[in-house]
Amino acid sequence: MNSFAMHGHARLPRVCIIGAGIVGTATAFFLARSGCDVTIVERGTVGGQASGVNFGGVRCHGRDPSELPLAMRSRTIWNRLAELIGHDCDFEAPGHLKIARSSAEMDTLTRWFDIGRAHDLDVELLDRTQLMRRFPWLASDIVGASLCKGDGFANPRLVAPTFARAARALGASVLEGSAVTAIDRLQGGGFRVSGANFNALEADVVVNAAGAWAASLGLPFGAAAPTVTRAPQMFVTEPTARFIGPVLGLVSGDIYLRQSVRGNVIFGGGQGHIDPGGIRSHPDETTFARTPALMRNLIPALTHTALLRSWTGLEANTPDGLPVIGTSAGHDGFIHAYGFSGHGFATGPGVGETLSELILRGQTRIDLTSFHPDRFNTIARPAAL
Amino acid sequence: MGNETETPRIAIVGGGPAGMRAAGLLAAAGLRPVLFNEAPEPGGQIYRRPPPPLRTVLSPARLYGPDAVRAMALHSDFEAVADRIDHRSGTLVWNIMKQEHGGFRLLHQDADGGQGAHNCDAVILATGAMDRILPMPGWTLPGVWSMGGAQVMLKGQASLVGRRPVFAGSGPLLYLVAWQYAKEGGRPAAVIDASTFAAKLRAAPMLAARPAVALRGLAMAAALRLRGIPVIEGAHADRIEATDTGMRVHWSSSTSSGQIDGDAVAIGHGLKSEQQLAELLGCRSRHNAESGQWLIETDPEGRTSVAGAYLAGDMAGIRGGHAAEFAGELAAWALLADLKHRDNASRRAVLRRKLSRQDRFRRGLEQAFPFPQHRIASLPDETIVCRCEGISASALRRAITDWQPADVNRLKAMSRCGMGRCQGRLCGQIAAGLLTAQLGRTPGDVGHLRAQAPIKPIPGSQLIVEKGAVE
Numbered sequence: 001m002n003s004f005a006m007h008g009h010a011r012l013p014r015v016c017i018i019g020a021g022i023v024g025t026a027t028a029f030f031l032a033r034s035g036c037d038v039t040i041v042e043r044g045t046v047g048g049q050a051s052g053v054n055f056g057g058v059r060c061h062g063r064d065p066s067e068l069p070l071a072m073r074s075r076t077i078w079n080r081l082a083e084l085i086g087h088d089c090d091f092e093a094p095g096h097l098k099i100a101r102s103s104a105e106m107d108t109l110t111r112w113f114d115i116g117r118a119h120d121l122d123v124e125l126l127d128r129t130q131l132m133r134r135f136p137w138l139a140s141d142i143v144g145a146s147l148c149k150g151d152g153f154a155n156p157r158l159v160a161p162t163f164a165r166a167a168r169a170l171g172a173s174v175l176e177g178s179a180v181t182a183i184d185r186l187q188g189g190g191f192r193v194s195g196a197n198f199n200a201l202e203a204d205v206v207v208n209a210a211g212a213w214a215a216s217l218g219l220p221f222g223a224a225a226p227t228v229t230r231a232p233q234m235f236v237t238e239p240t241a242r243f244i245g246p247v248l249g250l251v252s253g254d255i256y257l258r259q260s261v262r263g264n265v266i267f268g269g270g271q272g273h274i275d276p277g278g279i280r281s282h283p284d285e286t287t288f289a290r291t292p293a294l295m296r297n298l299i300p301a302l303t304h305t306a307l308l309r310s311w312t313g314l315e316a317n318t319p320d321g322l323p324v325i326g327t328s329a330g331h332d333g334f335i336h337a338y339g340f341s342g343h344g345f346a347t348g349p350g351v352g353e354t355l356s357e358l359i360l361r362g363q364t365r366i367d368l369t370s371f372h373p374d375r376f377n378t379i380a381r382p383a384a385l
Numbered sequence: 386m387g388n389e390t391e392t393p394r395i396a397i398v399g400g401g402p403a404g405m406r407a408a409g410l411l412a413a414a415g416l417r418p419v420l421f422n423e424a425p426e427p428g429g430q431i432y433r434r435p436p437p438p439l440r441t442v443l444s445p446a447r448l449y450g451p452d453a454v455r456a457m458a459l460h461s462d463f464e465a466v467a468d469r470i471d472h473r474s475g476t477l478v479w480n481i482m483k484q485e486h487g488g489f490r491l492l493h494q495d496a497d498g499g500q501g502a503h504n505c506d507a508v509i510l511a512t513g514a515m516d517r518i519l520p521m522p523g524w525t526l527p528g529v530w531s532m533g534g535a536q537v538m539l540k541g542q543a544s545l546v547g548r549r550p551v552f553a554g555s556g557p558l559l560y561l562v563a564w565q566y567a568k569e570g571g572r573p574a575a576v577i578d579a580s581t582f583a584a585k586l587r588a589a590p591m592l593a594a595r596p597a598v599a600l601r602g603l604a605m606a607a608a609l610r611l612r613g614i615p616v617i618e619g620a621h622a623d624r625i626e627a628t629d630t631g632m633r634v635h636w637s638s639s640t641s642s643g644q645i646d647g648d649a650v651a652i653g654h655g656l657k658s659e660q661q662l663a664e665l666l667g668c669r670s671r672h673n674a675e676s677g678q679w680l681i682e683t684d685p686e687g688r689t690s691v692a693g694a695y696l697a698g699d700m701a702g703i704r705g706g707h708a709a710e711f712a713g714e715l716a717a718w719a720l721l722a723d724l725k726h727r728d729n730a731s732r733r734a735v736l737r738r739k740l741s742r743q744d745r746f747r748r749g750l751e752q753a754f755p756f757p758q759h760r761i762a763s764l765p766d767e768t769i770v771c772r773c774e775g776i777s778a779s780a781l782r783r784a785i786t787d788w789q790p791a792d793v794n795r796l797k798a799m800s801r802c803g804m805g806r807c808q809g810r811l812c813g814q815i816a817a818g819l820l821t822a823q824l825g826r827t828p829g830d831v832g833h834l835r836a837q838a839p840i841k842p843i844p845g846s847q848l849i850v851e852k853g854a855v856e
């Protein structure tokens with residue numbers, strides 16, 4: 001495999017991480033904790049992209065069985081954030097309620113129920129009557145739901161900056177405003193990473209955690225997964241009395257919703273637009289009308305609650321909805337970690353811990369086979385972004 | 386810009402003197418502009434009219450004093466062309482976007498709560514200004530009003546916020562509102578003016594650009610004193626508290642201190658431009674040291690950095706009602722010239738000259754009533770800075786120490802300051818001031834809070850653009 005240690009090096013590897021989202025900063029933290037020499041190079045600001053603007057949902061509920069072990073491992077880290085990085089990042093675990101609006105959707109929930117139970121998750125199926133008794137504020141046209149205890153949410157604005165701060169305190173360097181434009185393999189092994197606004201640096205291992213930009217950045221280092229970049233759109237309302245316990249989501253994915261500690265209702269659904277240049281995005285007008293209407297349908301009590309803002313973020317999605325984590329054949333030392341397909345906030349801390357194992361020990365507790373970068377090789381490659 | 390063979394579609398946002406003059410000229414030029422006005426009546430803040438039943442009580446002469454003639458001319462000129470203007474009153478434009486093939490798209494909420502979208506080839510933004518507040522402990526108590534709010538109560542509702550209000554802050558509005566209250570049956574408990582007599586004296590040469598207006602300001606201060614109303618210059622309101630019988634303002638100056646009791650408090654340090662729509666369009670802005678504000682860049686005729694988007698009135702810097710009329714007309718002339726529809730170069734030159742005189746006067750006012758930027762650094766820890774989210778100065782200072790934010794948007798992300806209903810319109814500048822002071826940065830470095838749509842909160846129930854799109 002691609003472990004630096006396995007190649008017989010006595011010292012710890014120097015690692016360069018590209019991208020200071022949750023994945024890059026969590027990886028840096030776990031590596032720095034083991035004494036690695038780590039540098040993160042970030043084009044903008046720490047957590048300034050998807051990791052800072054996402055919905056904040058932390059869930060195992062409904063996850064693909066091959067991603068569940070990673071999500072569950074990550075979940076144990078969410079519980080320990082205060083102890084590990086000095087701030088709990090407002091993490092709360094009121095559970096996650098997945099809502100079915102048709103019997104076909106209810107069947108989906110029933111099938112996943114067995115998967116959840118097999119993984120020792122605390123899942124419960126609720127029919128309409130049970131649902132109305134427990135959550136009387138929900139719309140009455142719901143067929144049923146599944147409740148997964150232990151899921152919850154955190155404050156995305158705090159997480160990557162807190163991991164970065166903790167990593168820095170352990171000796172990691174975080175270079176902001178520094179875009180990587182070239183990665184060259186050196187003759188004697190290792191890489192030279194260079195770009196705008198920072199001194200080129202050498203590293204034994206490079207981690208490509210560049211989010212929606214990772215596929216094109218990683219092109220020279222193995223098969224780029226055929227990712228599609230989207231701009232999911234989010235909304236926040238003014239604060240109201242807190243009455244929504246669990247995080248909510250429709251099976252269809254059309255809307256997901258939670259109420260913050262302060263009472264603001266945060267919800268997402270639909271897509272915005274990617275700006276020319278591909279680095280920013282902005283809300284879509286139709287989504288602006290449609291998603292709030294869905295929210296009103298789901299929770300009629302919020303009909304007159306005012307909307308304060310809407311925003312979007314950029315996320316790379318893979319064809320199978322599973323992330324790309326690992327090294328492409330023939331490209332030892334270059335590790336990809338992207339394509340989180342809308343789940344990377346929840347799994348980010350677990351990915352960070354797993355990558356640190358991969359780099360330091362060459363093996364991981366979680367089986368990464370399903371995330372292999374080369375798994376799409378039979379599929380036609382996309383043009384670079 | 387749009388289809389050249391058709392009549393260009395022009396939208397104006399804001400129905401104050403700037404928007405009214407712009408609409409009037411464009412209507413006269415045969416362009417039938419659409420005028421979006423959030424208020425139910427044209428006139429803006431300065432020439433706000435009470436609802437019809439109160440109009441007999443509050444005559445223009447009582448409402449606008451020496452500006453009554455101007456106000457009546459503005460209203461009557463507007464009414465004369467009103468049938469050639471598509472006037473949408475009570476309509477809030479909450480988003481504006483550039484269209485792919487030129488022109489703009491405005492999203493608005495109508496008086497009846499319905500939603501709409503409007504496309505146009507060019508737009509004149511004239512959304513005015515709002516109160517500029519320097520917070521202090523107690524400023525969020527019930528009974529404390531903004532200076533503009535206290536005036537709106539009077540002009541719009543023929544009511545007083547109190548019989549014996551304390552007026553504290555600075556700027557011409559401070560004396561004007563106190564004087565209006567004194568005239569309309571109130572008895573101001575005191576006027577506490579942060580600016581010193583010396584500062585006003587230094588500004589005198591520039592204020593002389595409009596001698597009549599400058600004299601009027603002096604006359605109001607003198608008249609208040611004559612009525613036995615204490616006018617304390619060079620003094621700051623440090624703290625407001627609620628007592629059993631009303632409100633108490635603690636003040637201090639470099640030489641003395643004291644407290645004043647009243648039944649209400651009105652505070653304000655002049656005005657700040659309402660620029661969200663221009664920002665959403667991506668118009669370039671720059672920090673203006675004289676006013677201590679970020680201002681959208683325009684050329685002398687109101688063109689912004691975005692082709693087809695023009696600014697007029699207080700939105701482009703605080704110059705007041707007279708200047709707003711000139712600027713509205715000038716922006717409309719500039720637009721007509723750019724469209725090659727019609728031009729009047731000599732009128733444009735006249736208006737530019739008038740405006741530059743107003744500009745000199747504005748700079749004089751900014752010298753006479755400087756915003757006490759230095760007080761931000763020493764705000765007591767317990768002062769609420771962001772009232773929507775309940776964020777105190779100490780919470781902000783902690784966030785600055787903890788996160789060393791590169792700019793004020795980052796500080797917002799880490800602290801929630803500016804995330805509430807007002808979108809940081811009140812607190813943004815204060816948060817930026819705390820950041821510059823604590824980290825020794827310049828206002829240019831820390832920037833300003835980015836505007837986001839909707840620029841004002843809108844009920845989710847009303848966002849239905851497509852019927853039947855849902856379900």
Ligand SMILES: Cc1cc2nc3c(=O)[nH]c(=O)nc-3n(C[C@H](O)[C@H](O)[C@H](O)COP(=O)(O)OP(=O)(O)OC[C@H]3O[C@@H](n4cnc5c(N)ncnc54)[C@H](O)[C@@H]3O)c2cc1C
Pocket residue numbers: 018019020021022023024041042043044045046047048049050051052053054055056057058059178179180181209210211212213214217231232233234268312313314315337338340341342343344345346347348
């Ligand atoms: C609106 C929205 C809602 C979401 N909701 C959820 C949710 O509820 N739960 C969940 O689990 N996930 C959610 N996600 C997904 C989640 O946010 C992402 O999967 C996760 O944040 C990805 O983290 P990252 O570190 O890989 O990417 P990012 O946070 O995007 O970080 C990548 C970083 O790389 C930097 N970079 C890129 N190119 C370069 C370069 N050349 N040089 C230097 N730096 C570079 C970028 O500037 C960026 O900061 C959501 C995503 C969005 C957009």
